[in-house]
Amino acid sequence: MRGKRERLLREMYAVMHARLGPSGWWPGETPLEVCVGAVLTQNTAWTNVTKAIQRLRDAGVLASGQALLSLPEAELAELIRPAGFFRLKAVRLRNLLRFLDDACGFDFGVLAGQELDDLRPRLLKVSGIGPETADSVLLYAVGLPTFVVDAYTRRILHRHAMVPDDIPYHELRDVFMDVLEPDVPLYNEFHALLVRVAAQWCRARAPRCADCPLCTFLDGGVA
DNA sequence: GCCCAGGTGGGTA
DNA sequence: TACCCACATGGG
Numbered sequence: 375m376r377g378k379r380e381r382l383l384r385e386m387y388a389v390m391h392a393r394l395g396p397s398g399w400w401p402g403e404t405p406l407e408v409c410v411g412a413v414l415t416q417n418t419a420w421t422n423v424t425k426a427i428q429r430l431r432d433a434g435v436l437a438s439g440q441a442l443l444s445l446p447e448a449e450l451a452e453l454i455r456p457a458g459f460f461r462l463k464a465v466r467l468r469n470l471l472r473f474l475d476d477a478c479g480f481d482f483g484v485l486a487g488q489e490l491d492d493l494r495p496r497l498l499k500v501s502g503i504g505p506e507t508a509d510s511v512l513l514y515a516v517g518l519p520t521f522v523v524d525a526y527t528r529r530i531l532h533r534h535a536m537v538p539d540d541i542p543y544h545e546l547r548d549v550f551m552d553v554l555e556p557d558v559p560l561y562n563e564f565h566a567l568l569v570r571v572a573a574q575w576c577r578a579r580a581p582r583c584a585d586c587p588l589c590t591f592l593d594g595g596v597a
Numbered sequence: 598g599c600c601c602a603g604g605t606g607g608g609t610a
Numbered sequence: 611t612a613c614c615c616a617c618a619t620g621g622g
């Protein structure tokens with residue numbers, strides 16, 4: 375069973391990679407930007423997040439964690455308004471920034487030297503940082519091998535009857551991590567490919583994934 | 598106009 | 611535990 379699932383996941387990866395090519399994906403210019411994006415994208419379309427990040431960049435506050443943290447909460451909220459839930463996200467982002475300041479003074483290399491199983495629970499204790507945001511920070515900003523699960527991951531696997539729709543986050547994460555070796559570039563690229571497939575074919579309002587490489591491979595055509 | 602988007606935490610029974 | 615709800619903007 376484990377071997378079967380491992381083979382299927384690796385084949386899905388190969389199919390997506392063959393069709394789409396490498397993503398070279400990194401959702402931010404710097405680790406700090408990755409952290410900002412991870413909070414801002416909570417239940418929000420990425421296009422709105424990019425507007426908010428650009429406003430932060432234009433304001434010069436993305437230059438350093440300290441610069442961002444020194445910004446009053448109300449001003450931060452106003453800058454990130456296009457991302458939606460802006461008052462809430464201002465609080466959550468500042469919670470994350472304070473954690474990073476305390477934990478490493480925004481030196482992400484320090485965090486990279488820590489154990490995933492030690493750092494992840496500490497991150498999850500930060501108010502407003504749930505499992506997806508934590509894993510995004512850990513994989514994409516810190517570079518530790520944790521698999522990022524998001525709505526796209528769930529939708530794609532559910533559409534192909536690989537998991538139930540309401541599978542809990544940690545179980546879906548285990549689907550990948552139980553069979554794939556801890557490998558940051560692999561986890562990075564796998565998630566990036568799933569996002570690209572979801573964005574192009576597996577939209578919520580497009581249940582029929584004609585021409586989707588995964589549907590073609592998994593279901594022999596349209597799902 | 599209406600529905601949806603890469604979550605999370607708090608409240609109620 | 612198991613729901614239900616608030617949080618908000620912008621694009622299709």
